[in-house]
Amino acid sequence: xxxxxxxxxxxxxxxxxxxxxxxxxxxxxxxxxxxxxxxxxxxxxxxxxxxxxxxxxxxxxxxxxxxxxxxxxxxxxxxxxxxxxxxxxxxxxxxxxxxxxxxxxxxxxxxxxxxxxxxxxxxxxxxxxxxxxxxxxxxxxxxxxxxxxxxxxxxxxxxxxxxxxxxxxxxxxxxxxxxxxxxxxxxxxxxxxxxxxxxxxxxxxxxxxxxxxxxxxxxxxxxxxxxxxxxxxxxxxxxxxxxxxxxxxxxxxxxxxxxxxxxxxxxxxxxxxxxxxxxxxxxxxxxxxxxxxxxxxxxxxxxxxxxxxxxxxxxxxxxxxxxxxxxxxxxxxxxxxxxxxxxxxxxx
Amino acid sequence: xxxxxxxxxxxxxxxxxxxxxxxxxxxxxxxxxxxxxxxxxxxxxxxxxxxxxxxxxxxxxxxxxxxxxxxxxxxxxxxxxxxxxxxxxxxxxxxxxxxxxxxxxxxxxxxxxxxxxxxxxxxxxxxxxxxxxxxxxxxxxxxxxxxxxxxxxxxxxxxxxxxxxxxxxxxxxxxx
Numbered sequence: 263x264x265x266x267x268x269x270x271x272x273x274x275x276x277x278x279x280x281x282x283x284x285x286x287x288x289x290x291x292x293x294x295x296x297x298x299x300x301x302x303x304x305x306x307x308x309x310x311x312x313x314x315x316x317x318x319x320x321x322x323x324x325x326x327x328x329x330x331x332x333x334x335x336x337x338x339x340x341x342x343x344x345x346x347x348x349x350x351x352x353x354x355x356x357x358x359x360x361x362x363x364x365x366x367x368x369x370x371x372x373x374x375x376x377x378x379x380x381x382x383x384x385x386x387x388x389x390x391x392x393x394x395x396x397x398x399x400x401x402x403x404x405x406x407x408x409x410x411x412x413x414x415x416x417x418x419x420x421x422x423x424x425x426x427x428x429x430x431x432x433x434x435x436x437x438x439x440x441x442x443x444x445x446x447x448x449x450x451x452x453x454x455x456x457x458x459x460x461x462x463x464x465x466x467x468x469x470x471x472x473x474x475x476x477x478x479x480x481x482x483x484x485x486x487x488x489x490x491x492x493x494x495x496x497x498x499x500x501x502x503x504x505x506x507x508x509x510x511x512x513x514x515x516x517x518x519x520x521x522x523x524x525x526x527x528x529x530x531x532x533x534x535x536x537x538x539x540x541x542x543x544x545x546x547x548x549x550x551x552x553x554x555x556x557x558x559x560x561x562x563x564x565x566x567x568x569x570x571x572x573x574x575x576x577x578x579x580x581x582x583x584x585x586x587x588x589x590x591x592x593x594x595x596x597x598x599x600x601x602x603x604x605x606x607x608x609x610x
Numbered sequence: 611x612x613x614x615x616x617x618x619x620x621x622x623x624x625x626x627x628x629x630x631x632x633x634x635x636x637x638x639x640x641x642x643x644x645x646x647x648x649x650x651x652x653x654x655x656x657x658x659x660x661x662x663x664x665x666x667x668x669x670x671x672x673x674x675x676x677x678x679x680x681x682x683x684x685x686x687x688x689x690x691x692x693x694x695x696x697x698x699x700x701x702x703x704x705x706x707x708x709x710x711x712x713x714x715x716x717x718x719x720x721x722x723x724x725x726x727x728x729x730x731x732x733x734x735x736x737x738x739x740x741x742x743x744x745x746x747x748x749x750x751x752x753x754x755x756x757x758x759x760x761x762x763x764x765x766x767x768x769x770x771x772x773x774x775x776x777x778x779x780x781x782x783x784x785x786x
Contacts, residue, residue: 298706301690305704381702403732410734416706419748421720422729424706428716429723431709433731490726 263332263370265343269586273350273372273389276577278569280392284560285508287440287480287573288351288389291398291497293406294425294434295384298414302426303363303379311363314383321412322367322376327405331369336361342591345582351389353377374405381426382434384409393504395437399497422489432489437500440469441507444479444557445514448526455510456481462503463487470549478549478576483507519561530558537609542595543602548579555609566610575608620646687711747776 275288300310322328344358352375367376377385388398416424422432446452456466465484468476485496533554556572558564584600585592618628626646685694692704720727750773757766
C-alpha cells in the first residue's frame with residue numbers, strides 16, 4: 263500500500279457509521295509520549311532524532327495491533343503528499359513542516375496513526391466515526407500498553423507522562439470531538455452553547471477558518487486538563503458534555519423543522535443548486551454549502567444524497583486531494599475549476 | 611462580594627454589563643479590563659495577534675515562581691542543559707529530567723494549568739514494579755486521607771493496613 267492508495271478509499275472515520283453521526287463527525291483520542299533520557303524533539307540533535315525514529319520503527323513492527331501499518335519518512339514524500347495526510351486528519355499541519363527527521367505510521371484503514379518527532383517523540387492517535395470516544399480511547403490505550411512493553415517512556419510517578427509542553431503533562435491524553443452544529447448556528451444560539459462548554463473546562467474551536475469564525479459550522483471540542491484526572495474520567499467528562507450539546511442541536515433542528523421548514527428547505531435546495539451548477543468554486547464556499555446540504559440530508563429534506571458522500575466531499579475538495587486526483591500541481595484558479603467539476607460529478 | 615463587583619460596566623463602551631474580565635500584562639505591568647461580550651470580542655482579536663501560548667505560559671510560570679529572580683536565572687537542567695529562562699521563553703521543556711530540575715517552579719505552573727499537580731492516571735509497563743508500587747502507595751495514601759476526611763474510619767483502617775503491607779514488602783525487597 264502507498265499514499266496513492268489512500269485516494270481510492272474513504273477513511274473509516276468518514277463513513278458516518280458511528281453513533282450520532284448526524285451531529286458528530288468524528289471522535290479522536292491522542293496520547294503524547296516521549297522516550298526516557300532522550301531530549302524532546304525540538305531540543306534533540308540529529309543523532310537523537312534518528313535514534314528515536316529507529317527505536318519507534320522497531321517497536322511498531324513487533325506490535326500485533328499495528329500489523330500492516332505503513333512507516334513513512336516524511337522527507338521521502340512530496341509536499342502535496344504531506345498535505346494530503348494533513349487533509350485526511352492523519353497528522354497535524356505542524357508535522358508537515360521541517361520534515362527531515364519526522365515520520366508517520368499509519369494503519370491501512372486510517373484508524374490509527376502515530377506521528378514520530380512532532381512536538382513529542384510519539385503522538386499516537388485513533389480516529390473513529392461518530393461519538394465513539396470511549397472506543398477510540400480503548401484502542402489507543404491497548405497500543406500504548408503494547409508499545410510500553412518495548413519502549414522506555416519518560417514517566418514520573420508524581421507528574422505522570424512527561425511531555426515537551428506542560429499543557430499535556432500527566433496522562434498526555436487529548437480527546438476531541440468534531441461536531442456539525444448548523445442548527446445552533448442558524449438559530450443564533452451557538453456562542454451561548456460554546457461559552458458554557460468552555461466554562462466546563464473544554465476547548466472549543468472552529469475546524470475550518472480562523473479565530474472565532476467557524477466555516478461550515480464544524481467545531482472541535484477537546485479537554486483542556488490532562489493531569490489530576492484518570493484517563494477514563496477525562497473521556498467520560500467529554501462524552502457527557504458532548505451528549506448535552508448533541509441534545510441541544512437535535513432539539514433546535516426539530517424546532518426549525520416545525521417553525522421554519524420552508525425557509526430551511528429553500529436554503530438547502532439553493533445550496534444544492536449552487537453546488538450542482540457552479541463551474542468555479544472556492545474551498546470556503548464549498549464547505550459552507552456542504553454544511554447546509556448535510557443538514558438537509560440529516561432532516562430528510564434532501565433524500566438523494568447520503569451523509570457519507572457529503573463527508574467524503576469535505577475532504578476530496580481540499581487542495582492536496584484535488585491535485586492528487588488531477589495528477590499534477592494546480593494554481594488556485596485551476597483548483598476552483600477542478601473542485602466545481604468534481605462536485606458536479608459527485609452530487610446527484 | 612460587594613454590589614459594585616456584582617454589576618460592572620464595560621470599560622470600553624460604558625453601556626453594557628461587563629461579563630468578561632481580562633488581565634493584560636504589558637512591560638511587567640498588570641492591567642485588569644472589565645468588558646462586555648461585544649467589546650471583548652474586538653479586544654480579543656487584537657490581542658490574539660501578538661499573544662501566543664508561550665506568552666501565556668511565561669506569564670503563568672512567573673506568577674508561580676516562589677524563589678528569587680536572580681537564583682532563577684541560573685537554574686539549568688543537568689541532563690539537557692536547558693535553562694529555566696529558556697523554558698520560559700519557548701514554553702517547552704528540553705527533556706523529561708527538566709521536570710525535576712525546575713520542580714519548585716513548575717509545581718505551581720502545573721497546578722494553574724490543570725488544577726492539580728499530581729498524576730493519577732495510567733502507569734507504563736516498562737516503568738517497572740518499583741514505580742508501580744510507589745504509585746500504588748501514593749494512591750492508597752491519598753485514598754486513606756480522603757477516607758479520614760469523610761470519617762469513614764473502617765475504610766481508612768483497611769487502607770492503612772494495606773499501606774503497611776506494601777511498605778514492608780518494599781523494605782524487604784530492598785534488603786535482598
